[in-house]
Amino acid sequence: MRITEHPILDFLRGEEVSFFFDGQELIGFEGETIAAALHAAGVRVLGHSQTMHRPRGLFCAIGNCSSCLMVVDGEPNVRICVEKLKSGMRVETQHGKGCLR
Amino acid sequence: MKEIEILIIGGGPAGLSAATAAADLGANVLILERDDKPGGQLVKQTHKFFGSKKQYAGDRGYQIGNFLIEECEKNPKIEVWTETTALGIYEDGMVTAEGQGKHLKINPEKIIVATGASEKMIAFPNNDLPGIYGAGAVQTLMNLYGIVPGKRVLMIGAGNIGLIVSYQLMQAGVEVAGIIEASPTIGGYLVHAAKIRRAGVPILTSHTITKAYGQESVEGAMICKLDEKWQPIPGTEQDLKVDVICLAVGLSPLTELCFQADCHMKYVPELSGHVSLRNKYLETTRLGLYVAGDVSGVEEASSAMVEGRLAGVCAAYSLGYGNDVAPKLQGEALAELSELRAGPAGQKTVKGIMKLMDKGGAAC
Amino acid sequence: MLSELGVLRLDKTGVPTAEDLKKVTPSEDRLKKGPVAIIECFQEIPCNPCTEACKQGAIQAMEDINNLPKLDFDQCNGCGVCLSRCPGLAIFIVDASYSDTEAIVRIPYEYHPVPQVGEKVVGLNRAGEELGTFEVNKVQSGGQKNKTYTVWMVVPKDLVMDVRSLRLGGVRHAS
Numbered sequence: 001m002r003i004t005e006h007p008i009l010d011f012l013r014g015e016e017v018s019f020f021f022d023g024q025e026l027i028g029f030e031g032e033t034i035a036a037a038l039h040a041a042g043v044r045v046l047g048h049s050q051t052m053h054r055p056r057g058l059f060c061a062i063g064n065c066s067s068c069l070m071v072v073d074g075e076p077n078v079r080i081c082v083e084k085l086k087s088g089m090r091v092e093t094q095h096g097k098g099c100l101r
Numbered sequence: 102m103k104e105i106e107i108l109i110i111g112g113g114p115a116g117l118s119a120a121t122a123a124a125d126l127g128a129n130v131l132i133l134e135r136d137d138k139p140g141g142q143l144v145k146q147t148h149k150f151f152g153s154k155k156q157y158a159g160d161r162g163y164q165i166g167n168f169l170i171e172e173c174e175k176n177p178k179i180e181v182w183t184e185t186t187a188l189g190i191y192e193d194g195m196v197t198a199e200g201q202g203k204h205l206k207i208n209p210e211k212i213i214v215a216t217g218a219s220e221k222m223i224a225f226p227n228n229d230l231p232g233i234y235g236a237g238a239v240q241t242l243m244n245l246y247g248i249v250p251g252k253r254v255l256m257i258g259a260g261n262i263g264l265i266v267s268y269q270l271m272q273a274g275v276e277v278a279g280i281i282e283a284s285p286t287i288g289g290y291l292v293h294a295a296k297i298r299r300a301g302v303p304i305l306t307s308h309t310i311t312k313a314y315g316q317e318s319v320e321g322a323m324i325c326k327l328d329e330k331w332q333p334i335p336g337t338e339q340d341l342k343v344d345v346i347c348l349a350v351g352l353s354p355l356t357e358l359c360f361q362a363d364c365h366m367k368y369v370p371e372l373s374g375h376v377s378l379r380n381k382y383l384e385t386t387r388l389g390l391y392v393a394g395d396v397s398g399v400e401e402a403s404s405a406m407v408e409g410r411l412a413g414v415c416a417a418y419s420l421g422y423g424n425d426v427a428p429k430l431q432g433e434a435l436a437e438l439s440e441l442r443a444g445p446a447g448q449k450t451v452k453g454i455m456k457l458m459d460k461g462g463a464a465c
Numbered sequence: 466m467l468s469e470l471g472v473l474r475l476d477k478t479g480v481p482t483a484e485d486l487k488k489v490t491p492s493e494d495r496l497k498k499g500p501v502a503i504i505e506c507f508q509e510i511p512c513n514p515c516t517e518a519c520k521q522g523a524i525q526a527m528e529d530i531n532n533l534p535k536l537d538f539d540q541c542n543g544c545g546v547c548l549s550r551c552p553g554l555a556i557f558i559v560d561a562s563y564s565d566t567e568a569i570v571r572i573p574y575e576y577h578p579v580p581q582v583g584e585k586v587v588g589l590n591r592a593g594e595e596l597g598t599f600e601v602n603k604v605q606s607g608g609q610k611n612k613t614y615t616v617w618m619v620v621p622k623d624l625v626m627d628v629r630s631l632r633l634g635g636v637r638h639a640s
Contacts, residue, residue, distance in 0.1 A: 003247040007272050007577040008147040008161065008612050011247035036246035044231040044318045055317045057231025061238030063135065064219045064355075081238075084137070149552035149613075151512040153530050159514040159550050164610070272576055286476045291508045292553025294479030299630035301593030304479045403511070444509040444531025 002040050017087035034080035034091055035061060035068055046070060046080070047093050070094050105131040105180075107416050108196055108209030110187045110358060113141020114402050115394025115409035116215035117169040122413030122430070124178035126423030130413075131207070132179065133198055135186040139173070140166035141217060143402060145240040147272070148265055151290070152403035155437060162402065163244075169406075187216075190362035190390070211389050211416040214359055215409060218352035218373065218395035223257070226312040232319030236266040236349035243273045251345035255322050256280040259304055261401075263349030264293035270347075271300055278343050281308040281324055283331065290446075310346070311338065319344055354396045362387050371453030372398030378457050381435065382415045383408060391416055400450050407437045480591045481505055490626060491538040500543020500560040500569070503626070504534050506553065518550040545615055548573055549607045558615075559625045568625035569602070574614040579604060580633060588618060589630040596624055599631075 003011065014030035021038060028037030035058055038046070045055045046068050059067040063082040072078040073090050076098025080091065107123050109116045112134030120130045132139065146162020157165045173179045185200030196207045220235035222228070232251060234242075236258070242248045254275055256267045259282035267277045280297065285307050287294045294304055311323045311333065326337035353374040360366060364377040364385040377385040377392050384391050393412040394405035411434035418427035442451050475481050485507045495501060504515065504524075513530040523540035524547065548556040548571060558571040570588075580586050580601045588599045603617035620628045 001249045003243070003249060003273055005577050006247070007575050007579075009163075009244060009247070013247070032246050036242060036248055039242060039250075040246075040248045046231070049229070054229055055231050056229065057318065058234060058238055059222075060220055060235045061241040062219075065235075081241075082136075149550075151510060151552050153511070153513050154517065158512060159518075159552055160610075161612075274577075286474075287479055290510055290553065291475055291479060292506060292510075292555040295481065295505065295591065296554055298479040299589055299591050299593055301589060301630075301632070306477050440530060441511045443529055444511055446508075446510045446531070 001042065017085065019085060019087065019089040019091060021091045022093055028085045030085060030087065032085055033061075034070070034072065034078075034083050034085050034089065037085050038080070038091070047095075050096055069098070071098060076100065102206040102208055103131065105129055105207060105209050106420055107131070107211045107213065107413075108133070108207055109213045109215055109413075110196075111141070111215035111217060111394070111396070112136075112139030112181060112183070113215060113217050113394060113405070114143050114166070114169060115217075115396075115405040115412075116141070116213070117173055118406045118409030119213050119215060119391075119393055119413035119416070120179045120409075121169070121172045121176060122410040123417040123422075124173075124176045124413075126414065126417040126427065128178065128417040128420055128422050130179045131209070132173070132181045133185045133187050133200075133207075134181060134183045137184050139170055139181060139183065142237070143169070145237070145244040146265075146402070147244055147269060150403065151401075152441060156403035156406055156441070158403075165402075165406075187358060190358055192363070194389075210420060211391070212362075213391045213393055213409075213412045213416055214356075214362075214377075214396055215392070215394045215405075215412075216355040216358060216396045218354045218399050220348065221351040221353055223310075223348060223350050225310050227314055230313055230315050230319050231317065232315065232344055233313060233346045233348065236262045236347050239266055239345070239347050240269060243269060243275075249273055249275055250347075251319075251343075252276060253278050253343045254345040254347055255310070255324075255341055255343040256347045256349060257310055258282060258349030258351070259287045259289055259294065259306065260349060260351065261289035261293065262352075263347075264289040264297060266347060266349060267297055267302065268293065271297075271302070275345075277302045278341050279303040279305060281310065282306045283309045283327060285329075309333070313346055319346055322346055352395060352399045354399060356396055359385065359390075359392065359396070362390055364390065367457060369398070369453045369456050371449045371456070374399070376453075376457065382431065383412045384415065389416075389419070398450060398453055401441070404438060404441050404450075407434050407441065410434050411438070475507060478592075481507060486626065489536070495538045496559065496561040496625070499562045500545075500558050500571075501538055501541050502536060502543060502545075502547055503557045503559055504536050504547070504551075504555065505557065505629075506534055506551075506555045509533060512552060514550045514552060515547045515556065518547045520544070520546065545571060545605075548615055549605075549611060549613050554613070557629060561622055561625050563619070566622055567619050568622045569617050570620050570625060570628045571615050571617050572629060572631065574616045574631075575612070578633070579614050580616055580631065584633075586618065586631040586633055588620060588624070588628040589632060590627045591629050593630065595632075596628055597621070599628070601631075
């Protein structure tokens, strides 16, 4: 799901890095957001709503709407659409409101 | 604590233009930008811009963004703090922000709020399914990260954003099933619509979405036709198999800081939401606080740049800079704004701004 | 299927009507003489790069940038610079003098991949309907900054005012 050729843009991607999503190893590029890396890997469901367990994913992708909150390296409520991917990051589905450390 | 002459909150086209205009007159400027790079929405725009040469017509949005950023980088009087989010504007004039995990205090003499606007939502069953994105989100995925949002898209909204993002989807190799627009006419520029139609993509006016469906993410949508009273016409339902639904149904100015700073606000539909009362020099009812760009009323990038320039000049002039040239620069910016808004496309904005000048509004 | 019959106004459909096109189509005589620009711009929006692009002075400078472009067909030599600069991609160059039976239609193109010279492509009209398969006989790059290509297609003369878009064979998808 990554664009390789584009009529207007050239995509300068950083180094390829691996990270973990719910224990599964995935590949992404350093410098892109976690949301982008997950999306490229085909992951569109980022969690479920608390009461009715409805699937949730990205909406605004720019940090305004809080639809994409996940647990990153143990920290809950991270807006993964603005958080940049780093090598070895552990990204996990958040259940409920998340525990503050 | 950081002392600064002019604080600009938001590093998009309005903020960057304001910074250069103010710094060129001699003021010291600090821009706060929550993203890791300035440029705002310009960085995602691959199409050529309209307007005249003064607003860089013919250049692509991201090229204009790069140019504005370079102008700021060249100017030693402009500082830019990226990954820094403004948190509040207080009664005593202090502004707080969060940057790199630290709580920051800034003491500015003048403030320009240029925080832009955010996407509106519309209500329909299952509008919370993964695969339903704001149009800006699709642009971010495609044009910043080179990632395709899905295989087949239903675009809701035929304003400029809906038309432009549909075209960008096609450029990225994604199929656009169609664009639906609830109103009876296409709201965006008709040349954008023409590009879409001649590529074989349908544009259906007087149509709306009745629901989205899918198990864990979008698998399809039901649309129907509306009558002249905007009511669904029975029997006109169509089932579209799409895996992405893109909402381009308008933007709302991001005015939380203005509310908090105690600016007098007014709901103006023509400007797309709640906006600050302000005079023609873009100063609000809180003296020393200016607004520029979409936060002052949702419009186009070309007017955002000119408003930014105007606010920057006015803020610097009020500090005593540019006594000889400021009035001329103000006049030029005001004339450019009039020119941009003179045609039929600008009438809505003109009407909206007039409402801000009513009794109870800031005097012009 | 998605199809919409009914009122055909440009602001409802996005497709210029015959009435609209009459205003920007030159005479048969002029079309026969050689390449000429067809500026399919019908809405008053603030925009004027075409007036600055034209080196022949054929597009009148605008007092108010919301004005519609005014093209002098006789001054126009069909050079195509305006086609390449128009932000709305709304300008086309047609040459009905190409041969007895054929004409050239030049369109702005911003998709990937770009067609190759000699390639056969499907020509589309303003509503995206297929008009036939035509040969590409020239492809011009707009340059590193502009990035808009100009693609020249050879079409039957009677379609010169209809062919406005093309589709390559096969499906375009990202990997």
